[in-house]
Amino acid sequence: MPESSKTVRNALTLLNCFTRSRPVLNTSELARQLKLARTSVMRLLVTLESCGYVEKLPAGTGYRIGLRAFEVGTLFLAANPLSFVLLRALDELVANTQCTAYFAILDRDDIVILNYREGTLPIRFIWQVGDRLPCQTTALGKAMLAHMPAEEIDRHIGRQARLRGLTAKSIRTRAALLKEIEKTRERGWGLAREESHAGLTAVGSAILDEAGRPIAAISISCLDYPPNPDRLRKFAAVVQRTARDVSRQIAEYTNYGSAASRGAWAIPPKVS
Numbered sequence: 001m002p003e004s005s006k007t008v009r010n011a012l013t014l015l016n017c018f019t020r021s022r023p024v025l026n027t028s029e030l031a032r033q034l035k036l037a038r039t040s041v042m043r044l045l046v047t048l049e050s051c052g053y054v055e056k057l058p059a060g061t062g063y064r065i066g067l068r069a070f071e072v073g074t075l076f077l078a079a080n081p082l083s084f085v086l087l088r089a090l091d092e093l094v095a096n097t098q099c100t101a102y103f104a105i106l107d108r109d110d111i112v113i114l115n116y117r118e119g120t121l122p123i124r125f126i127w128q129v130g131d132r133l134p135c136q137t138t139a140l141g142k143a144m145l146a147h148m149p150a151e152e153i154d155r156h157i158g159r160q161a162r163l164r165g166l167t168a169k170s171i172r173t174r175a176a177l178l179k180e181i182e183k184t185r186e187r188g189w190g191l192a193r194e195e196s197h198a199g200l201t202a203v204g205s206a207i208l209d210e211a212g213r214p215i216a217a218i219s220i221s222c223l224d225y226p227p228n229p230d231r232l233r234k235f236a237a238v239v240q241r242t243a244r245d246v247s248r249q250i251a252e253y254t255n256y257g258s259a260a261s262r263g264a265w266a267i268p269p270k271v272s
Helices: 007-018 026-034 036-049 067-078 083-099 139-145 151-156 174-187 229-252
Strands: 053-054 063-065 100-107 110-116 133-134 192-193 201-208 214-223
Touching: 007 026, 026 036, 036 053, 063 151, 067 110, 083 100, 083 110, 083 214, 083 229, 100 139, 139 151, 139 174, 139 192, 139 201, 139 214, 151 174, 174 192, 201 229, 214 229
Parallel strands: none
Antiparallel strands: 053 063, 100 110, 100 214, 110 133, 192 201, 201 214
16 A cells, blocks of 8 residues: 555545534544544644634634635536536426426445436425435446446445445435336436435436446435326336436537546446
């Protein structure tokens, strides 16, 4: 394994302690999570604060992510020349379905929301940019997994029998997920019914590179009540058509070069 800096690793691990559910942490909480001495954590915080990656709350009760960390994070999409293609696709999905549209990638066994466009239906629920969801609870994740060989699926979800879930209807076992992936392949699109949030139904389709590998996914979500299978199939056709169009544009984009074949947004799966 290449030599790495323990201090840099600790600093990055500290930043990873902040989550949407816990956006503010104090020194003692960080020390417990990092299993480091409080003095060591203080030194890390002083350095990160001086560089703008964390900031102390005015009342001095804790720390939160700083402006510089936000600026660096936005470069993930800004540095990709095809971000505008995906954003335009989301706008088209909203225009054609009125549903909220999402663009996401797969990071290990999580789907990470990179962008969205809010729908125009009177009742809607929004996942925010940066939200992470267990991949098997989403139409996005199922759509991407359906385009992967068995060994790659194993690298993403591991080989554990039990899986994380978010609702009572979430897929909780590996065996059930593999059956769902087969259904997704047969349908040609991912479906999630109240698996990530009560009342929320979503259909999704993968964005593929020139070799047919999934590098991202798009989806739409809505309150499908009362259930209307015909409407969902129509929505799925729109999402599939949009995904194919985006995949084609990625393949044709002359400035994309070899990055497309590697997966511009792809994050390496975890090693079992």
